[in-house]
Amino acid sequence: xxxxxxxxxxxxxxxxxxxxxxxxxxxxxxxxxxxxxxxxxxxxxxxxxxxxxxxxxxxxxxxxxxxxxxxxxxxxxxxxxxxxxxxxxxxxxxxxxxxxxxxxxxxxxxxxxxxxxxxxxxxxxxxxxxxxxxxxxxxxxxxxxxxxxxxxxxxxxxxxxxxxxxxxxxxxxxxxxxxxxxxxxxxxxxxxxxxxxxxxxxxxxxxxxxxxxxxxxxxxxxxxxxxxxxxxxxxxxxxxxxxxxxxxxxxxxxxxxxxxxxxxxxxxxxxxxxxxxxxxxxxxxxxxxxxxxxxxxxxxxxxxxxxxxxxxxxxxxxxxxxxxxxxxxxxxxxxxxxxxxxxxxxxxxxxxxxxxxxxxxxxxxxxxxxxxxxxxxxxxxxxxxxxxxxxxxxxxxxxxxxxxxxxxxxxxxxxxxxx
Ligand SMILES: [Zn+2]
Numbered sequence: 001x002x003x004x005x006x007x008x009x010x011x012x013x014x015x016x017x018x019x020x021x022x023x024x025x026x027x028x029x030x031x032x033x034x035x036x037x038x039x040x041x042x043x044x045x046x047x048x049x050x051x052x053x054x055x056x057x058x059x060x061x062x063x064x065x066x067x068x069x070x071x072x073x074x075x076x077x078x079x080x081x082x083x084x085x086x087x088x089x090x091x092x093x094x095x096x097x098x099x100x101x102x103x104x105x106x107x108x109x110x111x112x113x114x115x116x117x118x119x120x121x122x123x124x125x126x127x128x129x130x131x132x133x134x135x136x137x138x139x140x141x142x143x144x145x146x147x148x149x150x151x152x153x154x155x156x157x158x159x160x161x162x163x164x165x166x167x168x169x170x171x172x173x174x175x176x177x178x179x180x181x182x183x184x185x186x187x188x189x190x191x192x193x194x195x196x197x198x199x200x201x202x203x204x205x206x207x208x209x210x211x212x213x214x215x216x217x218x219x220x221x222x223x224x225x226x227x228x229x230x231x232x233x234x235x236x237x238x239x240x241x242x243x244x245x246x247x248x249x250x251x252x253x254x255x256x257x258x259x260x261x262x263x264x265x266x267x268x269x270x271x272x273x274x275x276x277x278x279x280x281x282x283x284x285x286x287x288x289x290x291x292x293x294x295x296x297x298x299x300x301x302x303x304x305x306x307x308x309x310x311x312x313x314x315x316x317x318x319x320x321x322x323x324x325x326x327x328x329x330x331x332x333x334x335x336x337x338x339x340x341x342x343x344x345x346x347x348x349x350x351x352x353x354x355x356x357x358x359x360x361x362x363x364x365x366x367x368x369x370x371x372x373x374x375x376x377x378x379x380x381x382x383x384x385x386x387x388x389x390x391x392x393x394x395x396x397x398x399x400x401x402x403x404x405x406x407x408x409x410x411x412x413x414x415x416x417x418x419x
Contacts, residue, residue, distance in 0.1 A: 020065075023048060024056045025393060028065070028085070032205070032391045036069055036082035057083060064089030064143070065109060065390075085109050090145040092390075094383025095136055095181070096195065097151045099167045102128060104135035105379035109145070111205065111387060117379040125168045133180045146189045148385025149181060150198040150378065152226075154242035157192045163240065166259055189396050191385045195378065196243035197235045200228035202384035203335055203371060205391060213332040217371075218246055218322060220338035222285045223271035229329065234394030249321045266321040270314055278310040285314075286339055293345030315349055322350075323357030326366055333367045341370035 020028070026046055031037060039057055043050045060066040067086035071079040087108040094117075096103045105117030118135050122128045136147070153165030160182050161175035162168065168176055182190055193201075200217045215230040225247035229236040236244070247267035248260050255268035255277070268274065272285045280288065291304065292311045326334055334354075341347050347370060355363050373381075389396040 020390060022393065023052070024060055025391070027053070027056055027060065029391050031066065031083060031085050036084045038072075038080035038082055040080055042083070063145075065145070087112065090143050092383050092386035093136065093139045093144050093147045094198075094379040094381065094386065095132060095139075095147060095149045096198070096378035096382040097128060097132055097149070097162075097165075097167050098195070098378055099152065101378075102131045102135055103377060103379035103382075104132075104139045105377055105383060106139055106144075107380065107383035107387065109387070109390070111384065113377070113380050113383075117377045119379075128167065129176065129178070129180055133184060136181060136184050140184065144188060146191065146386035146389055147181075147185050148198060148201075148382040148387075148389075149178070149190055149192045150195040150382035150385060151192070152195050152243075154240050155192050155194065157241060160192070189386070189389055191389045191396055192241070193235065193385050193395075194226075194228070194241065194243040195381065196226040196228040198378075198381040198385045199337055199373065200230050200235065200335075201388035201395065202373070202381050203337070204230060204233060205384060205387060207369075214329070215333045215335060216244070216325065216329055216331040217335040217337055218325075220270060220318070220336065220340055223267055223273060225267040225270060227325065229331070233392055244325075246321065246325060249324070251317055251320075253317070266317060269317045274314065275307075275310050278306075278313070280307055280310055283307075289340050289346045290343045292343065293349070311346070312349075315346070315353055319350055319353035319357060323354045326354070327357075327359050327362060330362060331366065333369060335369045335371050337371045337373055339372065339375075341372045 023046070027042055030042060030045055037045070039050065039053050042048075042057070043053045046053065048056075057066060061068070064086060066083050067088075069082040069084055071081045087110040091106045091108055091114060094105050094107060100123060101119060101121055103117050103119040106114040108114055118138060120131045120135060122131045151162050151165055152167050154163040155161070156163055156175070159175065160178045162178065163175050165176070178192065196217065196219055199219055200215065203217055204215070212232055213230075214232070217228045217230070219226045219228075227244035227246035229244045235241075248258065248262070248265045250262060250264040251266065251269065253264055253269065255263050255265065256273050257263050258265040258268050270285065275283070275285060275288060288307050288311055292308060294304075322334065322336075336347075336350075340350070351368060354368065358366065385395065
């Protein structure tokens with residue numbers, strides 16, 4: 001078993017922990033991004049003196065995170081030994097809590113899924129944490145470096161709790177304690193985030209987005225929608241850790257009542273149930289989106305006219321929601337993560353409609369990317385949270401700014417700023 005280094009800044013319990021400091025993280029970021037680099041190149045890229053780079057590299061090698069490759073002869077003098085991320089020794093664990101389901105998987109430090117993720121259905125929300133605990137226990141060995149835990153809804157990493165989540169509907173309004181999972185994690189960092197930010201972490205590391213770009217990622221599923229906002233490569237913090245609740249952007253239109261308690265939410269509109277309201281008796285949203293714009297479908301009503309009309313109504317609201325969000329946030333990129341991006345007629349119409357609604361100056365600047373990851377495992381995305389904490393600053397936030405929990409108990413009113 002490998003020795004682990006003492007945490008440099010004692011975190012209360014003074015526990016031993018694998019410790020990556022900012023300077024080492026910069027080395028890892030460069031190796032992740034650039035592939036192989038020698039100590040000398042790392043010194044040149046970081047501006048850190050060669051001795052300190054040597055010490056950091058030795059420490060990262062000792063921890064099993066970095067390894068040496070075969071040396072390259074680069075002119076006279078000592079051959080330079082390239083270094084790379086070591087995918088063979090350590091791994092990270094992704095643990096995902098979704099409505100009715102818990103999933104755990106392992107990823108190599110290069111982001112490859114190791115084996116099939118474990119999963120359990122949990123029809124009873126009161127047993128969800130116990131199920132997650134069992135899966136996490138099965139996934140951990142001494143080689144596990146960090147854990148990414150993704151949850152739907154709002155979470156509080158400082159209080160180690162789930163505050164409000166579609167995965168725990170029917171529960172009392174009490175926060176769900178995550179202490180059993182933190183206890184199992186022990187000294188390993190556990191990165192608790194919303195599942196949309198887990199997707200955003202994945203997108204960020206795979207696409208090597210410029211660190212200074214702001215990215216808005218929208219995940220669109222049948223009856224479920226969420227957003228994640230990255231500011232300079234970090235999740236925006238806000239007043240609570242969660243997704244950017246794009247799905248609950250509301251319109252003045254009749255829909256089923258959303259789990260948030262209101263009608264008119266965009267995620268109630270972009271759904272199969274909304275098609276039923278429009279008299280489309282058969283087929284899911286995805287099936288109709290896949291056939292959208294395809295001429296002469298004789299098995300459908302009037303060759304598909306009613307279906308196309310309903311899909312166009314959905315397109316209209318969806319593009320309005322996305323364009324409003326982009327106009328408001330003005331990100332460098334909008335990333336659409338959805339199975340819907342597979343259907344060219346549908347996604348072309350969506351992109352046209354979004355662009356038509358963006359402010360002129362934004363149309364020229366915002367990049368819109370399509371990213372189809374609908375069939376990926378939720379545990380895999382959660383694992384990328386752990387990788388993001390290795391390769392990027394700002395992902396392992398232990399203490400969220402939390403003015404409400406910090407305010408005196410018994411304070412009856414929400415804080416109001418004095419005009
Ligand atoms: Zn809602």
